[in-house]
Amino acid sequence: MEAFSEVLEIFLSLDNFVAIAVGVLVGVVIGAIPGLTATMAVALALPFTFSMEPITAILLLVGIYKGGMYGGSITAILIRTPGSPASACTLLDGYPLAQQGHAKKALKMALYASVIADFISNLALIFFAGYLAKIALNFGPPEFFWLICFSLTIIISVSGESVIKGLIAACLGIIVSTIGLDMVYGTQRLTFDNYNLMDSISFVPLLIGLFAIPEVIEFYVKKVVPHIKSKAEGAGLSLAEFKRSFGSIVRGSLFGVVIGAVPGTGATAAAFISYSDAKRRSPNKENFGKGEIEGVAASEAGNNGVAGATLIPLLSLGIPGDVITAIILGAFMIHGLTPGPLLFQENLPLIYALFIGIMLSSIVLFVVGNVAIKYFSMIADIPKSILLPIVLMFCVYGAYAVNNSTFDIGLMLVFGVMGFIFNRIGLPSAPFLIGFILGPMFEDNLRRSLLIGANELSIFVRGPITWFFIALTLASLLFAMRRYLITRKENNAST
Amino acid sequence: MTTSSEDATSFRPANTSNVIVGAVFLVGALFFIFYMVPHHIQEAPLVKNPMMSPRWLPGIAGWLTAIFSLLLILEGLFGQKAEHDKSQDGGPALRWMLMIVALAVYFFLFEWVGAIITGVLATVILFAAHPIRQWLVYILALVFPVAVVFFFIQVLDVPLPLLFLS
Amino acid sequence: MKTKTIFSSIYIAVFRGVLLVASMSATSQLYAAEEWPTDDIRLVVPYSAGGTTDVLSRKVADLLQQQGLGNVIVENRPGAGSTMATGRLARGGRGSDHTILMASPGHAIGAAIYPGLRYDPVEDFTFIQNIIDIPNVMVVPADSPYDSVEAFVEAARKNEMTFSSSGVGSSIHMSGELFKNLTKTNLTHVPYRGSGEALPALLSGDVDVSFDNMPAVLSHIKSDGLKALAVTTPERSKYLPDVPTLQEVGKYNLDEFATSAWFGLITHNSFPQAGVDKLNAALEKVMQSEEFDSFISQLGAAPGKQSGEEFKAFIADEVARWKQTASEAGISN
Incomplete structure (x- = not known):
């Protein structure tokens, strides 16, 4: 019990509570500004934490991280501007819902799913960190390779009307992702000697360009339509809808936990895997992508399930799984702490105080999120003629701020025009994004496997994890094939 | 939609737009595979396995694009008939031309005259393009860029370029 | 035209707002020569937020x-x-009279491997001060059969072995290539994206060795997750006093092996001398402060010893060496 009082001593200070509350609030607000992401919010807050107690500093950053992830979903739902690649998945159903006047419902569902997933993820962090970290270490390049292959099969389920068009979009995404210097040899790929392209294309301009800018272009190309005032106030989330989605939320959280615990895959894969799983199980498959509330729930759960779990490799191994945890690792180091096995031996009370704080941040997110919904859902009432120019301005500033470069503004506009053309010819944008995010991981792990295995292909079947994901990949493909044949038959019967 | 003559013998594709899209992508993919890959992706020295080559993944993605485009063409020719939703085009030319001007303002003037002026300029152009007739709204176009830029610079410490401040 | 009046009124308002702020900094600009700084100093970090360079710079x-x-x-x-x-x-x-940049090994290695750079990494810059040096550590997984550099080299001359790095052109990668060239061993480079991905590969034994930066591996060495075979600096590190240097091995051409992740401030040649002097004086005080000392001990780093001129000569050597290493490894352009 002595240790317990020590934990409380560290945790019970006003600073910590303020840090969590401010962190979540700042995170939600910055995440909700188009173009500014959770990653940037955490990076921007880092210098402010120098003078704080270590625990306060980390809790502030974790609060911002969690708030920022949710804030990114707010803009994804309201104005089709995802704050992270993962919330691009939320947008698939969230934006249509907002357009139908159900912005508030979508925002609420996103919040509840986020908070529940967050909570499950935190529990996993607290109780299974050591165990999950061991699994994570068993993920070498071949295991990753098959995990990515499995993740690529979800392209089929997010393709919308035409699977073929979805696959074309995914291939284009992969091609765009190869721009830059080659990872193994350092040779130029499609860079045309342009220095701005050598570090490959950064995802913020691509994300904003692909999803937000086409809305702006579309609005000014179309004929003026009278503004349909869709009162965001009206529709809330019904208990029935929440119950219906609950299974998907829990499953999504678990996907998120497992994927988050393995460094280097990230929330995007988790969100999309959760989404396609929910779609597969749902009786209203056809409604996914057109405004299905369960789609919002599933993708948010997958997305936020990752948030707590990425701290597992960070705390137990000192390994950051994504950019945000890399920044949090930096904050640890500034305060004279090195996450890793030794931290658990030397600073256990601090770890437990951190756990309490992280749990508390989920609750704070729930409160802050509810307040935020109240105000942010008003955005849905602003006429597009006023809203879109201002959104565009934010997007431009945000795209510039990522790398402080005008080139990124240009990139954003190019992807915007591309997204507009995609919409016109019926090519879905989500598979493009998945191709762009997963393409490099696919290639990296394929090549690493070959390097490690000295070109022996047997390395690809080296253990139970590889077999598991091979089976999953095949099952997913077979299932997609079966569905395709069934819908064909149905369509033929109906014509 | 289709432009083919109305003879009894003429063949009407089920979905003309898919045929066109497929054809464009097929040509694009072939151009990519046979021109872009060999000319703009450097081959690395000492590649022991073809899968290790920097050209491998772009090549595969290119070929897959070509194959799927071909499938799209076939589907468009022989697949199910698609009902067309008549596209909602037809905004006045000035409207979308002003939109393009606004985008150009952001791209070309941003570094040069700074974030505030481009923000104000582009927002006003877009408001005028709609066109918005309430005067008060134009004040927004002025207030927002100034407020946001100062928020970025002062609160967030994100250095946006400004004309008069270095 | 209505829009015309809108434009002009907007312009006037913007001008006023901006001028107000501009006047504050403009008055001080008159004294530019002796008075330095006359404006905020900008410290440019050539990497994204969160990495070692960023943390150090902040x-x-x-x-x-x-x-x-x-x-x-x-x-x-x-x-x-x-x-x-x-x-x-x-x-x-x-603004270049108030801009400084945190240079790191990427400055020299980049010059060696990036195609067609439009600047000279040595002559185009004024070198202010070398701030810290972080040693690289030659580490192998805990269950590796090799307990010494000799045992490793002998084995790696007979068998194919792999080393991981945080990416092409990182100091970790180049240290590995240099080791490979000097010892004539069969090492294959396996690149990862960032140290965070590279480390698990080593911990799990997917790769045989790495020349990782001290801060990333120190806690794993102490908790027996990794074995340290040697440090890459000329002197032993005070954080790992029992681990020999590569030079101590005394064989396999390793007697001149010295790499580290060094960090230092550089600036444009037009930077005022008064600024360089003031920065040097301030840095000297900073580097003697206790706060700095406890911070760098967390990184496992040693304070930099080189003054501006020495730093410049050192970088000239680095550039030459990495150019050669890169061309032998087949990654130069």
Whole structure:
């Protein structure tokens, strides 16, 4: 019990509570500004934490991280501007819902799913960190390779009307992702000697360009339509809808936990895997992508399930799984702490105080999120003629701020025009994004496997994890094939 | 939609737009595979396995694009008939031309005259393009860029370029 | 026209708002020559937020501010290794009399491997001060059969072995290539994206060896997750006093092996001398402070010893060496 009082001593200070509350609030607000992401919010807050107690500093950053992830979903739902690649998945159903006047419902569902997933993820962090970290270490390049292959099969389920068009979009995404210097040899790929392209294309301009800018272009190309005032106030989330989605939320959280615990895959894969799983199980498959509330729930759960779990490799191994945890690792180091096995031996009370704080941040997110919904859902009432120019301005500033470069503004506009053309010819944008995010991981792990295995292909079947994901990949493909044949038959019967 | 003559013998594709899209992508993919890959992706020295080559993944993605485009063409020719939703085009030319001007303002003037002026300029152009007739709204176009830029610079410490401040 | 009046009124308002702020800094610009700084100092980090360079830079900025040098604003400008930000610095221009950059091994290695750089990594810059040096450590997984550099080299001459790095052109990668060239061993480079991905590969034994930076591996060495075979600096590190240096091995051409992740401030040639002097004086105080000392001990780093001139000569050597290593490894352009 002595240790317990020590934990409380560290945790019970006003600073910590303020840090969590401010962190979540700042995170939600910055995440909700188009173009500014959770990653940037955490990076921007880092210098402010120098003078704080270590625990306060980390809790502030974790609060911002969690708030920022949710804030990114707010803009994804309201104005089709995802704050992270993962919330691009939320947008698939969230934006249509907002357009139908159900912005508030979508925002609420996103919040509840986020908070529940967050909570499950935190529990996993607290109780299974050591165990999950061991699994994570068993993920070498071949295991990753098959995990990515499995993740690529979800392209089929997010393709919308035409699977073929979805696959074309995914291939284009992969091609765009190869721009830059080659990872193994350092040779130029499609860079045309342009220095701005050598570090490959950064995802913020691509994300904003692909999803937000086409809305702006579309609005000014179309004929003026009278503004349909869709009162965001009206529709809330019904208990029935929440119950219906609950299974998907829990499953999504678990996907998120497992994927988050393995460094280097990230929330995007988790969100999309959760989404396609929910779609597969749902009786209203056809409604996914057109405004299905369960789609919002599933993708948010997958997305936020990752948030707590990425701290597992960070705390137990000192390994950051994504950019945000890399920044949090930096904050640890500034305060004279090195996450890793030794931290658990030397600073256990601090770890437990951190756990309490992280749990508390989920609750704070729930409160802050509810307040935020109240105000942010008003955005849905602003006429597009006023809203879109201002959104565009934010997007431009945000795209510039990522790398402080005008080139990124240009990139954003190019992807915007591309997204507009995609919409016109019926090519879905989500598979493009998945191709762009997963393409490099696919290639990296394929090549690493070959390097490690000295070109022996047997390395690809080296253990139970590889077999598991091979089976999953095949099952997913077979299932997609079966569905395709069934819908064909149905369509033929109906014509 | 289709432009083919109305003879009894003429063949009407089920979905003309898919045929066109497929054809464009097929040509694009072939151009990519046979021109872009060999000319703009450097081959690395000492590649022991073809899968290790920097050209491998772009090549595969290119070929897959070509194959799927071909499938799209076939589907468009022989697949199910698609009902067309008549596209909602037809905004006045000035409207979308002003939109393009606004985008150009952001791209070309941003570094040069700074974030505030481009923000104000582009927002006003877009408001005028709609066109918005309430005067008060134009004040927004002025207030927002100034407020946001100062928020970025002062609160967030994100250095946006400004004309008069270095 | 209505729009015309809108434009003009907007312009006037913007002008007023901006002028108000501009006047504050403009008055001080008159004294530019002796009085330095006359404006906020910008410390450019050529990498994105969160990495070692970023963390170090923010700490240094914080400490410099405490020395009364006014605001020191950290600006991340990542891109193309570190060559984007460096190239921009080399071009000079507006504000370059208040801009400094945190240079790291990427400065020298980038010059060796990036094609067609438009600047000279040595002559185009003024070198202010080398701030810290972080040793690289030759580490193998805990269950590796090799307990010494000799045993490893003998085995790696007979068998194919792999080493991981945080990416092509990182100091970790180049240290590995240098080791490979000097010892004539069969090492294959397996690149990862960042140290965070590279480390699990080593911990799990997927790769045989790495020449990772001290801060990333120190806690794993202490908790027996990894075995340290040697440090890459000429002197032993005070954090790992029992681990020999590679030079101590005395065989396999390793007697001249010395690499480290060094960090230091550089600036454009037009930077005022008064500024260099003031920065040097402030840095000297910073580097003697206890806060700095406890910070760098966390990184497992040693304080930099080189003055501006020595630093410049050192970088010239680095560039030459990495050019040669890169061309032998087949990654030069």
